[in-house]
Amino acid sequence: MGDLKRLHRLLMDIDDMLAGCMRCGMCQSVCPVFARTLNEGDVARGKIALLEGLSHQMISDAEGVKCKLDKCLLCGSCSASCPSGVKATDIFLKARAALTEYTGLSPVKKAIFRGTLTHPELFNRLVDMGSKFQGIMTKKANAYHGTSCAPMLSSILGNRQIVPLASKPFRKSHPSMDTPAGKSGLKVAFYPGCLVDKMYTGIGEAVLKVMKHHGVGVFLPANQACCGMPALASGDTKSFEKLVDLNLNCFSGKGFDVLVTPCATCTATLKKVWPMMAENLDMKRRREIDALSAKVMDINQFLVDKVGVRPKDGAEGRAVTFHDPCHLGKSLGVFSQPRTLIQASGRYHIKEMQDANTCCGSGGSFNLQHYETSTQIGQKKRDNIVATQAEIVATGCPACMMQLTDMLASKGDKVRVKHSIELYAETL
Ligand code: SF4
Ligand code: SF4
Secondary structure (H helix, E strand, O other): OOOHHHHHHHHHHHHHHHOOOOOOOHHHHHOHHHHHHOOHHHOHHHHHHHHOOHHHHHHHHHHHHHHHHHOOOOOOHHHHHOOOOOOHHHHHHHHHHHHHHHHOOOHHHHHHHHHHHOOHHHHHHHHHHHHHHHHHHOEEEEOOOOEEEOHHHHHHHOOOOEOOOOOOOHHHHOOOEEOOOOOOOOEEEEOOOHHHHHOOHHHHHHHHHHHHHOOOEEEEOOOOOOOOHHHHHOOOHHHHHHHHHHHHHHHOOOOOOEEEEOOHHHHHHHHHHHHHHOOOOOHHHHHHHHHHHHOEEEHHHHHHHHHOOOOOOOOOOEEEEEOOOOOOHHHHOOOHHHHHHHOOOOOEEEOOOOOOOOOOOOOOHHHHHOHHHHHHHHHHHHHHHHHOOOOEEEEOOHHHHHHHHHHHHHOOOOOEEEEHHHHHHHOO
């Protein structure tokens, strides 16, 4: 058992948050997992019922409760459509934290989160090594999408088509940066996030190109760490808090107007999850987190709402369909800005897919634990993309890009997967 005081606080918080649910079942119709399994235990209402009297449940069957809670994408579809304003994903994150506090973290997760992720230098070195030797473990799968599969790791990765690690991570090309505000009068802090640093370096380059074009100064500090979501989703609050601290040391109190990220999950984590989990920290830490979170903005939103990028009237050009990442649309209400950005040059026009804002089925560790369900949800998204006959599917989250690439590549579809900032940058 971990820290009893922390466990008690978490249980009290959860009890308070559960009280809002009136069991109306509205969340059922929007839950992507329920749509596949038709199991009431998979929907928010079922999970909330399970969490009532969590302290008793923990004693009788902690692992069982954990298992049921893990069958969730943390997509926020339930929270976004709840008429009572129940913050289901916040409840689930706190419940996962309470359960892990009670049962302890598995040795594998301890090694990953406490032994590696919270030590950015070591984490970076290990990933750099992985990038050098990935050719030994993988074989090329789809030349159009540039994906590989890893038969030797099939017990963990199944037959996924994976995006390779970058040969040179973004932070090695740009270890740090501090340029003054130009013609825009604005200066941003840039948080690329792990996937942009280690896999999708082109997104990071696109951000820098766009900032330079608009005369926006960039503060890019060295030693940035993971946003903490992978650790928190596994209930590891200790690693989560350490990662928050590492990032606060990089950004807190430094001179910039906005902190931008091109990763929807990082944006939602820094902006909403950090303050939510800080509720029980000391006042000084809370203030620091609140001050930084208030400055966090998605890159699309920054360019449209702050810099003033506008769509070109009557944009024609090549067809692009846009997938709304759950952490961008449902969590942060950012829907129109990426579409505006894509249509700003006139070189592309948006062709909407059906259900553009439904989850792609990625869900971080959900994809690893429940690949079959994740793929069923992802294939529906793939069908909707292909039906538009667009040449490109754009989105605003590297995690969604990985899932969309897997879904399209496995079917041999010739639809490019891009980040909206990449499409905008190439037109400048
Ligand atoms: S979480 Fe919200 S939508 Fe779902 S049953 Fe409770 S009140 Fe209804
Ligand atoms: S977060 Fe998503 S997957 Fe989880 S219960 Fe809510 S709607 Fe279902």
